[in-house]
Amino acid sequence: MKKILAAVLLSGLVASLVAGCGPTPVPPTATPKPVGPTATPAPPTATPVPEPVTVVFWHTQTGVNAKALDAMVADFNATNTKKITIKAEFQGNYTQLYQKILAAIQAGSPPDMAVAYESQIADYMKARAVIELDDFVNKLPKESLADIFSGYMETNKFPQYGNKMLSFPFTKSLLSLYYNEDMLKEAGVRIPTADKPFTWDEFEKAVMALQKKDASGKVTQYGLTLGLDASTIDGWIYSRGGKLLKDDLSGVAFNAQPAYDAYALVDRLVKGTYAYQTKGYDYQADFGNKKVAMFFGSSTGRPFVKAALTDKDTKKEKFKWGITMIPQGDPAKAVTVMYGANITVFKTTPAKQAAAWEFIKWFTDTPQSVKWSITSSYMPIRKSAAENADLRKAWETDIQGKQAFDMIQYSRPEPNVRGWQDARTFLEDALQSVISGKAAPKDAVDTAAAKTNKAIEEAK
Amino acid sequence: MTSQSYRLLAPRKRARKRQGTWQLRLARWAGLALIYALLTLGALTMVFPFYWMVSTAFKSIQEALIFPPTLVPTEWLWSNFREAWEAAPFPRYFANTTFMASASTLGTLITTVLAAYAFARMRFFGKNVLFILFMATMMMPFEVILIPNFLIIKTLKWYNTFLALIVPWTASVFGIFLLRQFYLSLPKDLFDAAVIDGCSHFRFLWNVAVPLSVPALITVGIFSFLGSWNSLLWPLIVTSNPEMRPIQVGLTAFQSEAGSYYNRMMAAATLAVLPIVAMFLVAQKQFVEGIARTGLKG
Numbered sequence: 001m002k003k004i005l006a007a008v009l010l011s012g013l014v015a016s017l018v019a020g021c022g023p024t025p026v027p028p029t030a031t032p033k034p035v036g037p038t039a040t041p042a043p044p045t046a047t048p049v050p051e052p053v054t055v056v057f058w059h060t061q062t063g064v065n066a067k068a069l070d071a072m073v074a075d076f077n078a079t080n081t082k083k084i085t086i087k088a089e090f091q092g093n094y095t096q097l098y099q100k101i102l103a104a105i106q107a108g109s110p111p112d113m114a115v116a117y118e119s120q121i122a123d124y125m126k127a128r129a130v131i132e133l134d135d136f137v138n139k140l141p142k143e144s145l146a147d148i149f150s151g152y153m154e155t156n157k158f159p160q161y162g163n164k165m166l167s168f169p170f171t172k173s174l175l176s177l178y179y180n181e182d183m184l185k186e187a188g189v190r191i192p193t194a195d196k197p198f199t200w201d202e203f204e205k206a207v208m209a210l211q212k213k214d215a216s217g218k219v220t221q222y223g224l225t226l227g228l229d230a231s232t233i234d235g236w237i238y239s240r241g242g243k244l245l246k247d248d249l250s251g252v253a254f255n256a257q258p259a260y261d262a263y264a265l266v267d268r269l270v271k272g273t274y275a276y277q278t279k280g281y282d283y284q285a286d287f288g289n290k291k292v293a294m295f296f297g298s299s300t301g302r303p304f305v306k307a308a309l310t311d312k313d314t315k316k317e318k319f320k321w322g323i324t325m326i327p328q329g330d331p332a333k334a335v336t337v338m339y340g341a342n343i344t345v346f347k348t349t350p351a352k353q354a355a356a357w358e359f360i361k362w363f364t365d366t367p368q369s370v371k372w373s374i375t376s377s378y379m380p381i382r383k384s385a386a387e388n389a390d391l392r393k394a395w396e397t398d399i400q401g402k403q404a405f406d407m408i409q410y411s412r413p414e415p416n417v418r419g420w421q422d423a424r425t426f427l428e429d430a431l432q433s434v435i436s437g438k439a440a441p442k443d444a445v446d447t448a449a450a451k452t453n454k455a456i457e458e459a460k
Numbered sequence: 461m462t463s464q465s466y467r468l469l470a471p472r473k474r475a476r477k478r479q480g481t482w483q484l485r486l487a488r489w490a491g492l493a494l495i496y497a498l499l500t501l502g503a504l505t506m507v508f509p510f511y512w513m514v515s516t517a518f519k520s521i522q523e524a525l526i527f528p529p530t531l532v533p534t535e536w537l538w539s540n541f542r543e544a545w546e547a548a549p550f551p552r553y554f555a556n557t558t559f560m561a562s563a564s565t566l567g568t569l570i571t572t573v574l575a576a577y578a579f580a581r582m583r584f585f586g587k588n589v590l591f592i593l594f595m596a597t598m599m600m601p602f603e604v605i606l607i608p609n610f611l612i613i614k615t616l617k618w619y620n621t622f623l624a625l626i627v628p629w630t631a632s633v634f635g636i637f638l639l640r641q642f643y644l645s646l647p648k649d650l651f652d653a654a655v656i657d658g659c660s661h662f663r664f665l666w667n668v669a670v671p672l673s674v675p676a677l678i679t680v681g682i683f684s685f686l687g688s689w690n691s692l693l694w695p696l697i698v699t700s701n702p703e704m705r706p707i708q709v710g711l712t713a714f715q716s717e718a719g720s721y722y723n724r725m726m727a728a729a730t731l732a733v734l735p736i737v738a739m740f741l742v743a744q745k746q747f748v749e750g751i752a753r754t755g756l757k758g
Binding site: 056060062063065066071089090091092093094096099100102103104106107110173232281284285286288289291299300301303304305307308310313314315377 | 506520522523525526527535546550603606607610611614615619669692693697698700701702709712713715716717718719720721
């Protein structure tokens with residue numbers, strides 16, 4: 001006992017010495033973390049107290065988002081009545097996190113909860129490493145369930161696993177069309193809206209009208225820039241009334257007219273120098289530098305786009321811009337693609353699983369969902385967020401945030417079957433071969449379809 | 461080389477045609493000018509990315525994104541460095557990385573010297589087979605050994621400790637190969653003379669071979685240090701808290717799934733490479749010598 005007391009005193013002394021001689025401000029993340037169950041002594045109460053439980057949460061958030069997430073986690077840890085401590089740990093980007101989780105599953109030590117894309121969750125479930133959330137979800141009040149955008153729920157139900165919910169919406173966004181309003185007006189093009197988006201024919205004419213050339217015939221302004229992104233391609237196919245998979249999930253259904261038309265449009269626009277390809281996030285800079293009038297991108301990219309189109313000297317936006325619904329085959333049945341990751345709970349102990357759900361429930365409730373959405377630019381997952389005063393205030397400066405929110409109801413998930421991860425690469429390769437003129441649009445799509453069918457077969 | 465060949469040719473030419481000298485001198489100057497022009501071009505190509513990093517570090521995000529890029533920032537934002545520094549626990553990251561890189565470099569040097577010497581100078585059963593096995597591990601991509609390595613770390617209960625960050629990197633097959641070649645080039649007489657004087661293997665290694673191989677050791681050391689300094693995936697896999705993370709994790713703070721803050725990222729990158737550049741400048745002479753002596757040119 002004496003020894004322990006001495007040790008405690010000594011460590012306290014050392015700590016105070018260290019603190020005393022360190023004049024540098026300590027960043028919040030460097031302060032000692034609240035540790036496990038043993039460190040939090042139970043208050044002496046007569047009522048039955050729940051056992052303290054720690055939940056390790058692996059995520060991919062960086063910078064301001066990471067700080068906001070840490071603050072919210074700290075808030076939850078301080079306010080929850082069930083003695084739950086969430087330990088949020090950054091584990092790299094989605095690919096690095098995926099690699100680490102696969103290794104951790106092998107080692108029998110997965111985290112308690114993690115952020116993941118649908119196709120990754122399907123892989124974790126193949127190892128039976130994640131749990132079904134249905135029992136938890138079904139305990140939510142009916143009106144609370146109905147408040148969540150149905151597409152966000154749908155994407156987390158996995159048809160290959162009995163349509164069970166293996167995850168819950170976490171960082172959601174959607175595919176939208178970014179446009180330079182000034183350029184559109186100058187070219188005499190109608191400004192599209194969520195209610196009245198472009199038709200695909202209208203869009204093609206608009207892209208052509210937006211091209212500008214100088215006297216020597218060099219293009220000085222393009223109508224459209226294209227990145228290689230499978231989700232965007234999926235959006236084109238959906239919006240032309242196409243399907244990606246057969247209803248029985250036995251193979252692909254995209255080798256049909258909608259995809260052929262989508263790839264053929266790209267072929268025409270690139271050949272006519274109305275559109276060009278950009279790598280990485282270069283489209284944001286090109287849009288800001290008025291090199292191009294439109295691009296397809298995630299709604300989450302809007303702070304970066306905003307930075308790119310703000311004048312470096314006056315700090316004002318160089319032109320009017322907006323984001324809207326992608327072009328449609330039938331504007332009456334408008335649809336776009338949903339982006340973003342989910343949160344999934346790993347098979348651990350019932351207590352930890354229940355605690356993880358408590359956090360998810362809290363985090364996705366309207367006030368928290370709104371708070372998270374304002375800092376991170378992800379979409380709130382609940383309809384009632386629209387009535388929230390804080391969000392309404394944020395929308396006053398983030399006009400495009402409101403424009404994106406209004407489209408959530410039209411956003412549809414991509415397939416979450418095993419093997420679809422490979423399909424993404426095949427669709428992107430096909431687009432690249434069309435852009436570089438190596439393959440005819442229909443052939444490119446058919447090749448991608450054949451390869452995907454094989455991948456889906458192999459992943460069964 | 462060129463000047464020597466000119467000198468050899470010159471007397472004969474002079475004898476034949478006196479007025480040819482100024483033309484020759486001109487040709488020599490032209491040749492030199494061409495060589496310098498090419499070298500300058502090469503140097504500029506190498507320096508430009510570095511220059512771009514440093515200049516972007518001072519720009520506003522708007523200026524960092526404009527095209528064509530401004531060569532000199534219109535406004536020098538020193539605040540980028542402060543903001544970058546505050547975006548992640550950099551002091552801790554720096555301390556971790558310095559410790560991790562130093563310890564693994566020290567470990568690498570010790571194991572490399574011992575193994576290289578054994579492969580070069582000692583005779584033992586299965587030496588060649590063992591050496592081939594060593595070399596074979598160089599061909600294995602990191603991704604392939606990632607999961608097995610992680611399992612070993614977990615089994616040893618080294619997860620989230622410095623041991624996991626350091627121990628796997630205290631052996632370098634490349635270093636062993638480099639140093640073995642060097643030790644093979646030492647004259648056998650040197651060894652024989654030492655043995656006649658009563659030297660053991662270890663004594664010879666410590667008193668003769670190691671001092672002779674300092675440039676090569678510095679090369680191995682720098683590669684090992686750089687490898688640790690730049691590592692990202694392995695530390696992410698085997699650690700979980702910011703308290704255990706290295707500098708490269710700090711650089712990811714400016715990237716997100718929807719875009720990047722290039723200016724602050726470059727400010728942080730500038731800070732992160734400063735120690736490495738300083739170290740290289742100090743050890744430059746030995747470094748170049750080390751590569752040249754072992755007959756490796758890259």
